[in-house]
Amino acid sequence: MLLIYCPYCEEERSELEFRNAGDAHIVRPANIAEISDEEFEEFFFLRQNPKGLIFERWRHIHGCGRFFNAARDTVSDRFYTTYKAGEPKPDVAAILKGEQDKGAAR
Amino acid sequence: MSGANRIAGAGRLTPARTARFTFDGRTLTALEGDTVASALLANGIHLVGRSFKYHRPRGILSAGAEEPNALLDVSRDAARRQPNVRATVQEVFDGMKVESQNRWPSLAFDVGGFNDLLSPFFAAGFYYKTFMWPKAAWHAIYEPFIRRAAGLGVAPTEADPDHYASRYAHCDVLVIGAGAAGLSAALAAAKAGAKVILCDEQPEVGGALRYERGTTIDGKEGWDWAQAAARTLAAMDNVTVLTRTTGFGYYNHNFVGLVERVTDHLPALDKALPRERLWQVRAKKVILANGSIERHMVFANNDRPGIMLASAGRTYLNHYGVAVGSKVGVYTAHDSAYEAAFDLKRAGVAVPAIVDCRDNPGEAVLAEARRLGIEVLTGHSVVNAGGKLRVSSISVARNGGGSARKIAVDALLVSSGWTPSVHLFSQSRGKVKFDAATQRFLPGTYLQDCLSIGACNGTDDLQATIDEALAAGELTARAAGAEGGAQVTLHGENAFSWTGGMIGAAEGAGPDTTVKAFIDFQHDVCAKDIRLAVREGMHSIEHIKRFTTNGMASDQGKLSNMHGLAIAAETLGKDIPQVGLTTFRQPYTPVTFGAIVNHSRGSLFDPARKTPIHAWEEAHGAEFEDVGNWKRAWFYPKAGEGMHEAVGRECKTVREVAGLFDASTLGKIEVVGPDAAAFLNLMYTNAWDTLKPGRCRYGIMLRDDGFVYDDGVVGRLAEDRFHVTTTTGGAPRVMNHMEDYLQTEFPHLKVWLTSTTEQWAVIAVQGPKAREIIAPLVEGIDLSNEAFPHMSVAEGKICGVPTRLFRMSFTGELGFEVNVPADYGQAVWEAIWERAEPMGACAYGTETMHVLRAEKGYIIVGQDTDGTLTPDDAALSWAVSKKKADFVGIRGLKRPDLVKDGRKQLVGLLTKDPKVVLEEGAQIVADPNQPKPMTMLGHVTSSYWSENCGRSIALAVVAGGRARLGQTLYVPMADRTIAVEVSDMVFFDKEGGRLHG
Amino acid sequence: MADLATATRNAALTTRGGFAEVVLTPAPAASRLSLRAGADALPGLSAALGVTLPTRPKTSALSGKRHALWLGPDEWLLIDEGEGDLMAAAASSGTLHSSVDVSHRNVAVIVSGPGAEVAINSGCPQDLSLPIFPVGACSRTILGKVEIVLSRIAEDTFRVECWRSFSPYVFGMLSEGAADAGH
Incomplete structure (x- = not known):
C-alpha cells in the first residue's frame, strides 16, 4: 500500500485515503466546443501509459478532499514529488537527474 | 513419560508439565512447549504423511516454517479444524487432535501409494501431455478423476467460530526476525530512542540460538542471552515484542503485514481473544533479520521418513530434548552438520558415520570428530537410502564410483548448506545478486528503505553479525529521527565457524534419470524432472518451474528452489545467474483467510445503510432490496400477497389515491x-x-x-x-x-x-x-x-x-x-x-x-442507459441547451459516431400478446428467421407488468428506434419468439395532465 | 394545525458499548455546519462564529462548546454542543462563504479509555500516537470501509464522526477494536 504525501495536509498518508484520477496536466480546452475531432481525440482519449516517470492526479478523497498532482515512477512506485493542482509541471530532467545524484550518493 | 526418545537432562522443556494429544486416534503425551513434530519424534514417530503425487511415506524434515512434508490436520473441536498445518510450527496443547492426510485407508498402508509404481507415467509435465485424447473423456473421466486426486488435506465444512483482530501500527524501526541479529539490532535501535517493533515467527526469540550449543553472547549461553534481551526490550515503552508473529508480506513504501497467532497454542480457549491478529505496520525503516534455511542433500530416496535436516536434528535434541534416532547417520556438504553429530554423540546417541561429499571439510570439525570417535567418510556420497516407512540404512560410495557400503541407521541428518532467506527482501522488490564465491543469492540493490543483516545478508560469523546488527539498529534509528540513548556493544563467541556447502544434486542423484532424488518434497519434484524439463526445451527457470511445479507448493520452494536452479544450470551448461531466480511473492508462509478477512464478515462485511424510516418499513412488512450499500423497501406485501400482487396493488393505489415512498x-x-x-x-x-x-x-x-x-x-x-x-x-x-x-x-x-x-x-x-x-x-x-x-x-x-x-x-x-x-x-x-x-x-x-x-417513460440512468447513450438516444434532447457556449459533454456530443444515423435509441415496446412480459436484457431482431448469428438491433432495458395499463410494458434501445414506430420486431427466447411493436415511451396519461392536479 | 404534535427526533445510535479499556458512547445531538470559505473570509467568519478557524492542517479550535475542525484548506466542520445557531452566526459574518447545515447528516461516537487509540487503529490507517496525533488534532480519514472525521479531544478520548447510515457499521468496527484493545 502506497504512502502518499498530500501537499495540502503536509503529511504522508496511507493510499486508503486517496483515489487516483489519471494523467495530470491535461487541460480541457477553453474553446472545447470548437476543437477538431483530432484535437478532441488527443484531449480525451489518448494517453501514454509510460514505463517509468508519470505525472498523475490524485484526490485526497477521504482526507482534505483536494485534487493534486504527483510525479511517480510506475516501475518502482517511488513518488518523486507531489504538488498542488495548478502549480507548474516540474522539470522532468531535473527530477531524473536528482534521482541519479541520490543514487550515486548511495 | 513424554516419549521414549526424550533424553533426560537434555532440552529446555519442563518434564513435569505434560500435555496429551492424539495422533490418528492414538493418545500420546507431550511436554508443554513441544511442537507436534517434537512430540511425535519424542514418541518415536517419524512417518506422518503421504506425499502429494506419489503418496510416498513422508516424515518430518525440518524444525521450522520451511517444513514441506509434515502437514497435518489439527483440530480443537469440530469447527476448529485446520488442514495442512505444519507439525514443526504448531505447538501442542492438551486435548489437541491430530490426523495425518492424503492416505487411505491408513498411513502405513495407503492405496494411493500405487501411484509411486506408476510414476513413469507421471513424469514432469505429464498434465500437459496426457488426458488429451479422446477429447470427450476430459469432462467425463479425466477431470473428475484429477479433481478427486488433487489437493492436500480436507477443507473444514463448518463456519469458522473464531474471531480475528487487526491493527494498523507505525514505528521507526521494524525488525523482522529475533535471532542474534534481530535482537542486537532491536536493542541498538531501542536504546537510541527509536519506536521499535520486533517480531519473530517462533514462540520464543532466539532464532538459530534455539539449536546452538557452545555459543555465548556477553558471556551468557546464547539462548539465555536472547531471552534476557527480549525481556529488556519488552520492558521498554518504545518497544513492542511480538512472538508467534510472522512477517509474511513486504509491500510498497515499507508497509509490512504481520500475522500474530494468539490462541492456537492455548489449551483453554479464551473466547475474548482473537485467534489471530493482523498487524499492518508502516515502518520508517525495516531491518530484515530473516536468517537462513538449511538445504537437504539430493540423492536417491532422500525422502524416507527419518531423514531430516541436520539443524532440525540439533533443534529436537538441544531444545526439545528429543533424540531423533538411536543410530543417526549424517550426510553433509557443510561443516555445520558435524555439530549435530557431535551434540548427538555427546548425548549418548550412536553416530555410525558422517558422510561428507567434500574432500576437504574444515580442519576443526574433523579434529572434533576424531576426538569423539565418529567415523568420517570424506569424498563419499550416499547413493541410496533403504527402508520404506522409515529409513533403515544408507548406501555409501566413494565419489566417482566404486562399490557401495551399507550402513544401518534409523535416522539420517543431512545438510548441503544454507540458503539466505531473501524472501522479504525480494518482496520489497530489491534485486538479489549471486555471490559466486559462496554460491548463494544475497541482497543486492535495495528499492525500499530497509537493511538486511546477519545470515539473510550472507554474514556468517557471529561477531560480524552482531556488529552489523548493532550498526544497522543505530543507523536506522538515527535516520528515523531518534536522538537518545547510549551505544550498545555485545561480544559473541561460538564453537566453530562454518564453511562449505553445495547446491544441486549430489553424486548420489547421478545424471541418472530413474532414481527419485527429491528436491521439492511437497510437489514430489525430483532432480530428474528438472533435467527432463530442460531436455524438453524449457530453458528459462520460470518455464522449468511451471513445467515441473518445482517450488509451487505452499512452502514456495524454501528448500527446493536453489537445488532446482543448480540442476537446471548444470543441465543447460550455464552459470546460475544466467538461468535466473524466480520471484518471491507474498506471503512468506500461508496466511489464514480469517486473518485477511478479519472484521469484514457478518454485519461488518459491508456497511448496511438504512434510512431513518427503515424501522417503520420493517415493522410494516416491507421486503428490502440492496441498492448499493442501501437497504431499500422493495414492496410491502399484505397477507397472502406475492410480489406481483403487492406491486399491482401499490401501483393502482398510488394512481387512484396516493402512496408514500x-x-x-x-x-x-x-x-x-x-x-x-x-x-x-x-x-x-x-x-x-x-x-x-x-x-x-x-x-x-x-x-x-x-x-x-x-x-x-x-x-x-x-x-x-x-x-x-x-x-x-x-x-x-x-x-x-x-x-x-x-x-x-x-x-x-x-x-x-x-x-x-x-x-x-x-x-x-x-x-x-x-x-x-x-x-x-x-x-x-x-x-x-x-x-x-x-x-x-x-x-x-x-x-x-x-x-x-x-x-x-x-x-x-x-x-x-x-x-x-x-x-x-x-x-x-x-x-x-x-x-x-x-x-x-x-x-x-x-x-x-x-x-x-416506466408507465410514464421516465428513464433510470444506469438501467435504461449504460454509459453509451447520448441525451438524444434517450429521447432527452429537449433538455440539452442549444444556447450555452460550454458544458461538460458539449464537444463529445458532436463526435461523428454520436451524430450518425442508426444509433440505438430508447423506445417503448408493446408485446403483441399483452399478457407476455419481456425479459430485461433480451435481444431484439428484425427477422427471427435469419441465419445465426442474427443481427441484433438492441435490447430490452426495462420491462414490467403494468396493472394501470392492464398489459405489459417495456422500454428498449433499438437501432434507429424512433424511425421504427409501429414496426413489428422480434425477441427470440430459448423456448419461443415474442413479437413486439415499437411504440413511444409514454404508456399512461400521455398528455401528462395528472401532474398538475 | 396548532394541535399537531411536533415531530420527535430518533437518534441513529442510542446504546453505549465497549469494555473496561475502551468505552463507546454515542455523542448527544449537536449542531453541525459544513463551512467552506477562502482565506480572506476567515477573520470575519471567526469573529461571527466566536471561534478562530484553524488554518494549519490536522488542527482544531475549541471555544466553549463550539469546535472548529480543519478538514481541508477551505473546509471546516463546526460542531456546537450547545444551543447556538451556527447557520445564523455564519450568515451574519457578511463574508463570501458556503455554510450548509449537516447537523443530522453526521453521528458521533465518543471513544474513551486507555485503549482508545488501539481500538480506532483496528480500522484506521493513521498514526494516532500522541506526538503525531496530539490532543486537538483532527482529520477526515478511513475506518474499515467507511469515511470518518476523527478528532482527539483528550489524551485517551476521541470523537469519531460519520454519516448517519454508516454509524452502525462504525460502532460495530469500534466495538471489535475495543474488544481487542485490552489484550
Missing part, C-alpha cells in the same frame, strides 16, 4: 456560492441561470465524451443556493465528478459543494390525494396549484420541524417530496401515514416506483 437514499448535493448557477450550467446540459428561486428543473449530466452520466431534479433555493439530487447509486461518483471539474477545470468559480444526502430524510407523497394528505401538516407554504405548481420548491415547516418541500413527481401524479432533517424522518413519515392510511393510500417500494415511472 421513502426516497431518502437519493443523492443530494448543496451547491452554494455566487457562481452556483454558472457552475451548474457547465455541469449539466440544461440552462440554470434562467431557473428562478423556488423552482426546480430536471437536469442531465454528461461526461466530456457526450454520454449520459447521471440525472436528477435540481431546485433553486436562493440566487446562490441550489439543492441538487442525484441517483441513489450515483451520489458519490457525481460528487467526485463535480469536485474534479470545480477544482481542476473551473477553479475560478466561487462555489462550493457539500453532500447532504444523509442530512435529509425524503418522503415522497404521490397521487391525486397527495395535497390533501400533507396540507394540514405543513406550515408556511401555500400548496395551491397557483402558488406552488409542478416543479416548485419551498422552505417551511412540517409537523413543527423544518422542511424543504418539493412539488415534483417521478410517477406522473400530483406529487410532493418532503425533505426533513434525518432524525425527524420517521416521526414525520408516521404523521403523514396517519392521515394517508384512512384515505386508502399505501406505502410503496422501489418496484412500484420503477413500474410507475
Whole structure:
C-alpha cells in the first residue's frame, strides 16, 4: 500500500485515503466546443501509459478532499514529488537527474 | 513419560508439565512447549504423511516454517479444524487432535501409494501431455478423476467460530526476525530512542540460538542471552515484542503485514481473544533479520521418513530434548552438520558415520570428530537410502564410483548448506545478486528503505553479525529521527565457524534419470524432472518451474528452489545467474483467510445503510432490496400477497389515491456560492441561470465524451443556493465528478459543494390525494396549484420541524417530496401515514416506483442507459441547451459516431400478446428467421407488468428506434419468439395532465 | 394545525458499548455546519462564529462548546454542543462563504479509555500516537470501509464522526477494536 504525501495536509498518508484520477496536466480546452475531432481525440482519449516517470492526479478523497498532482515512477512506485493542482509541471530532467545524484550518493 | 526418545537432562522443556494429544486416534503425551513434530519424534514417530503425487511415506524434515512434508490436520473441536498445518510450527496443547492426510485407508498402508509404481507415467509435465485424447473423456473421466486426486488435506465444512483482530501500527524501526541479529539490532535501535517493533515467527526469540550449543553472547549461553534481551526490550515503552508473529508480506513504501497467532497454542480457549491478529505496520525503516534455511542433500530416496535436516536434528535434541534416532547417520556438504553429530554423540546417541561429499571439510570439525570417535567418510556420497516407512540404512560410495557400503541407521541428518532467506527482501522488490564465491543469492540493490543483516545478508560469523546488527539498529534509528540513548556493544563467541556447502544434486542423484532424488518434497519434484524439463526445451527457470511445479507448493520452494536452479544450470551448461531466480511473492508462509478477512464478515462485511424510516418499513412488512450499500423497501406485501400482487396493488393505489415512498437514499448535493448557477450550467446540459428561486428543473449530466452520466431534479433555493439530487447509486461518483471539474477545470468559480444526502430524510407523497394528505401538516407554504405548481420548491415547516418541500413527481401524479432533517424522518413519515392510511393510500417500494415511472417513460440512468447513450438516444434532447457556449459533454456530443444515423435509441415496446412480459436484457431482431448469428438491433432495458395499463410494458434501445414506430420486431427466447411493436415511451396519461392536479 | 404534535427526533445510535479499556458512547445531538470559505473570509467568519478557524492542517479550535475542525484548506466542520445557531452566526459574518447545515447528516461516537487509540487503529490507517496525533488534532480519514472525521479531544478520548447510515457499521468496527484493545 502506497504512502502518499498530500501537499495540502503536509503529511504522508496511507493510499486508503486517496483515489487516483489519471494523467495530470491535461487541460480541457477553453474553446472545447470548437476543437477538431483530432484535437478532441488527443484531449480525451489518448494517453501514454509510460514505463517509468508519470505525472498523475490524485484526490485526497477521504482526507482534505483536494485534487493534486504527483510525479511517480510506475516501475518502482517511488513518488518523486507531489504538488498542488495548478502549480507548474516540474522539470522532468531535473527530477531524473536528482534521482541519479541520490543514487550515486548511495 | 513424554516419549521414549526424550533424553533426560537434555532440552529446555519442563518434564513435569505434560500435555496429551492424539495422533490418528492414538493418545500420546507431550511436554508443554513441544511442537507436534517434537512430540511425535519424542514418541518415536517419524512417518506422518503421504506425499502429494506419489503418496510416498513422508516424515518430518525440518524444525521450522520451511517444513514441506509434515502437514497435518489439527483440530480443537469440530469447527476448529485446520488442514495442512505444519507439525514443526504448531505447538501442542492438551486435548489437541491430530490426523495425518492424503492416505487411505491408513498411513502405513495407503492405496494411493500405487501411484509411486506408476510414476513413469507421471513424469514432469505429464498434465500437459496426457488426458488429451479422446477429447470427450476430459469432462467425463479425466477431470473428475484429477479433481478427486488433487489437493492436500480436507477443507473444514463448518463456519469458522473464531474471531480475528487487526491493527494498523507505525514505528521507526521494524525488525523482522529475533535471532542474534534481530535482537542486537532491536536493542541498538531501542536504546537510541527509536519506536521499535520486533517480531519473530517462533514462540520464543532466539532464532538459530534455539539449536546452538557452545555459543555465548556477553558471556551468557546464547539462548539465555536472547531471552534476557527480549525481556529488556519488552520492558521498554518504545518497544513492542511480538512472538508467534510472522512477517509474511513486504509491500510498497515499507508497509509490512504481520500475522500474530494468539490462541492456537492455548489449551483453554479464551473466547475474548482473537485467534489471530493482523498487524499492518508502516515502518520508517525495516531491518530484515530473516536468517537462513538449511538445504537437504539430493540423492536417491532422500525422502524416507527419518531423514531430516541436520539443524532440525540439533533443534529436537538441544531444545526439545528429543533424540531423533538411536543410530543417526549424517550426510553433509557443510561443516555445520558435524555439530549435530557431535551434540548427538555427546548425548549418548550412536553416530555410525558422517558422510561428507567434500574432500576437504574444515580442519576443526574433523579434529572434533576424531576426538569423539565418529567415523568420517570424506569424498563419499550416499547413493541410496533403504527402508520404506522409515529409513533403515544408507548406501555409501566413494565419489566417482566404486562399490557401495551399507550402513544401518534409523535416522539420517543431512545438510548441503544454507540458503539466505531473501524472501522479504525480494518482496520489497530489491534485486538479489549471486555471490559466486559462496554460491548463494544475497541482497543486492535495495528499492525500499530497509537493511538486511546477519545470515539473510550472507554474514556468517557471529561477531560480524552482531556488529552489523548493532550498526544497522543505530543507523536506522538515527535516520528515523531518534536522538537518545547510549551505544550498545555485545561480544559473541561460538564453537566453530562454518564453511562449505553445495547446491544441486549430489553424486548420489547421478545424471541418472530413474532414481527419485527429491528436491521439492511437497510437489514430489525430483532432480530428474528438472533435467527432463530442460531436455524438453524449457530453458528459462520460470518455464522449468511451471513445467515441473518445482517450488509451487505452499512452502514456495524454501528448500527446493536453489537445488532446482543448480540442476537446471548444470543441465543447460550455464552459470546460475544466467538461468535466473524466480520471484518471491507474498506471503512468506500461508496466511489464514480469517486473518485477511478479519472484521469484514457478518454485519461488518459491508456497511448496511438504512434510512431513518427503515424501522417503520420493517415493522410494516416491507421486503428490502440492496441498492448499493442501501437497504431499500422493495414492496410491502399484505397477507397472502406475492410480489406481483403487492406491486399491482401499490401501483393502482398510488394512481387512484396516493402512496408514500421513502426516497431518502437519493443523492443530494448543496451547491452554494455566487457562481452556483454558472457552475451548474457547465455541469449539466440544461440552462440554470434562467431557473428562478423556488423552482426546480430536471437536469442531465454528461461526461466530456457526450454520454449520459447521471440525472436528477435540481431546485433553486436562493440566487446562490441550489439543492441538487442525484441517483441513489450515483451520489458519490457525481460528487467526485463535480469536485474534479470545480477544482481542476473551473477553479475560478466561487462555489462550493457539500453532500447532504444523509442530512435529509425524503418522503415522497404521490397521487391525486397527495395535497390533501400533507396540507394540514405543513406550515408556511401555500400548496395551491397557483402558488406552488409542478416543479416548485419551498422552505417551511412540517409537523413543527423544518422542511424543504418539493412539488415534483417521478410517477406522473400530483406529487410532493418532503425533505426533513434525518432524525425527524420517521416521526414525520408516521404523521403523514396517519392521515394517508384512512384515505386508502399505501406505502410503496422501489418496484412500484420503477413500474410507475416506466408507465410514464421516465428513464433510470444506469438501467435504461449504460454509459453509451447520448441525451438524444434517450429521447432527452429537449433538455440539452442549444444556447450555452460550454458544458461538460458539449464537444463529445458532436463526435461523428454520436451524430450518425442508426444509433440505438430508447423506445417503448408493446408485446403483441399483452399478457407476455419481456425479459430485461433480451435481444431484439428484425427477422427471427435469419441465419445465426442474427443481427441484433438492441435490447430490452426495462420491462414490467403494468396493472394501470392492464398489459405489459417495456422500454428498449433499438437501432434507429424512433424511425421504427409501429414496426413489428422480434425477441427470440430459448423456448419461443415474442413479437413486439415499437411504440413511444409514454404508456399512461400521455398528455401528462395528472401532474398538475 | 396548532394541535399537531411536533415531530420527535430518533437518534441513529442510542446504546453505549465497549469494555473496561475502551468505552463507546454515542455523542448527544449537536449542531453541525459544513463551512467552506477562502482565506480572506476567515477573520470575519471567526469573529461571527466566536471561534478562530484553524488554518494549519490536522488542527482544531475549541471555544466553549463550539469546535472548529480543519478538514481541508477551505473546509471546516463546526460542531456546537450547545444551543447556538451556527447557520445564523455564519450568515451574519457578511463574508463570501458556503455554510450548509449537516447537523443530522453526521453521528458521533465518543471513544474513551486507555485503549482508545488501539481500538480506532483496528480500522484506521493513521498514526494516532500522541506526538503525531496530539490532543486537538483532527482529520477526515478511513475506518474499515467507511469515511470518518476523527478528532482527539483528550489524551485517551476521541470523537469519531460519520454519516448517519454508516454509524452502525462504525460502532460495530469500534466495538471489535475495543474488544481487542485490552489484550
